[in-house]
Amino acid sequence: MKSKLQLLKDIAEFLNEETDRSTMIQGALKMLIDHSEFDTGWLFFINEEGQHELSAHYRLPPSLQKGGHEHLCGGKCWCVNKYNNKELRTATNIFVCSRLEKARIDYPEGNNGITHHATVPLISGDESFGLLNVASPHREEFSQDELDLLESVAFQIGSTLKRIELTAQEQENMIIRERQRLARDLHDSVNQMLFSIGITSHAAKNMQDKTKIRSAFDSIEHTSKHAMKEMKALIWQLKPIGLENGIIDAVEKYAELLDLEIEIQIDGFYDVSDQVEIGLYRVVQESLNNIRKHSGANAASIRMDAGQKVLRVTIEDGGRGFDTLEQKKFGYGLSNMRERIHKLGGTFKIKSQTGKGTRIIITVPSKE
Known part of the structure; x- marks a missing residue:
């Protein structure tokens, strides 16, 4: 069993290297359960409409795995309701859990002694992402030290979720800025060539010499081909890598x-x-x-x-x-x-x- 400080350090190092949300939360949950007194855990993401989704779990008792995790995925519960009402800010012992109780009743031999759990919101600044829940067999209450550990890990996960979100936004902003640059290039280069075609074609209307007319049309053909080639190259750049041709x-x-x-x-x-x-x-x-x-x-x-x-x-x-x-x-x-x-x-x-x-x-x- 690792010390609290060592566990937090190891989780922090793991989270610092992660860029994928799903592998991050599953890995962090596994590290927490494997190296603490907690025996099982699960994590809900909760959207702006208050709908929760089971996004990660580790070492669940059989009763919570049955029916495609029906007891964790369906219905409402105290902790989700408190979260949606913005009344849950710290790690808390849950003494009556409707999900665990229903699972125990439906599968009395499959709960592995899990009857109570603790919960903590995943928060970063003013943003909330969901809930982290943990439980242990024959434990109705966790100590303040255990709740502090849970809260610290939840804070780390929340901060990492925010970092991943900001990184994705920055990447999107970079794409937008690149698209704007390419759009300017498209306007500057192709527009100039189209303007040249317009001037040449207008002048050709008043020409009488067949040689000059032919030369004008040759120039128009050459410039239009070059414009199309330039435009195609720029449009391909506007597409994401791998999707240049759709x-x-x-x-x-x-x-x-x-x-x-x-x-x-x-x-x-x-x-x-x-x-x-x-x-x-x-x-x-x-x-x-x-x-x-x-x-x-x-x-x-x-x-x-x-x-x-x-x-x-x-x-x-x-x-x-x-x-x-x-x-x-x-x-x-x-x-x-x-x-x-x-x-x-x-x-x-x-x-x-x-x-x-x-x-x-x-x-x-x-x-x-």
Whole structure:
């Protein structure tokens, strides 16, 4: 068992190197549980609407794992309500937990002696991200020293979540500034060439000498080709890396890299923002990765249906499938995909059945 200071130091060093939110919270939770008196833990992210999502867990008792973690994922509880009412600011012992109680009643032999837990909000400055909960067998109350440890770890996680968020915002700002620079270059270079074409064509109207007219049109042809080449090069730079020729081309090349046969069907003309296109591409990438690694299939189909307000993308394989209520093997990857799409203002649904393949249905907003 590590000392409190050593554990906090180790967690701080781990968090300082992490840039991915999901691996960060899972790793920090594991370190906390493995090197403290706490025996199990779980973490909720809570959005602005007050809806909670089970985002990480470690060494849960069987009663809390049943039914796809139904007792942790569904309904409301005291700590989430207090969090949403902004009445929870420090680490607190929870003496009556409706989630643990329901799990104990439904699965009396599967709670491993877990009847109570402690909770602490994940806070950085004025921002709150969710809750960190811990528990131990046959413990109804944790000491102040244990609560202080829990609070310190929660503060570290909250600060890291804020850092990751700010880093992502800065990267987005850098992209915006680069796009603005490229837009200025596009305007300066291509606009000048178009102006030259306009002057030359206007002058050619009044020419009588066929040789001069031919020379003028040669100049117009040369300048227009150069303008198109310049414009194409700049537009490619405006696209994210890998998406220079659009998401279809990028997906086809990525599938080829995975040695995965794909069939892509497109219905309608889609028009989404760069942010949505990037996010959608990352989710499609992860889906194809999962198909290659877990489904046993070597082929997949992707259908894109463009509506007025949304783009609907369906990714399907005929592989081995899985029970969606028992997603432990795939849970974090699917959670990341769902979270990414939700941030874009879209929806993410997964349908699968053992032996009957998997279908992922995504909607993302189109441009107004």
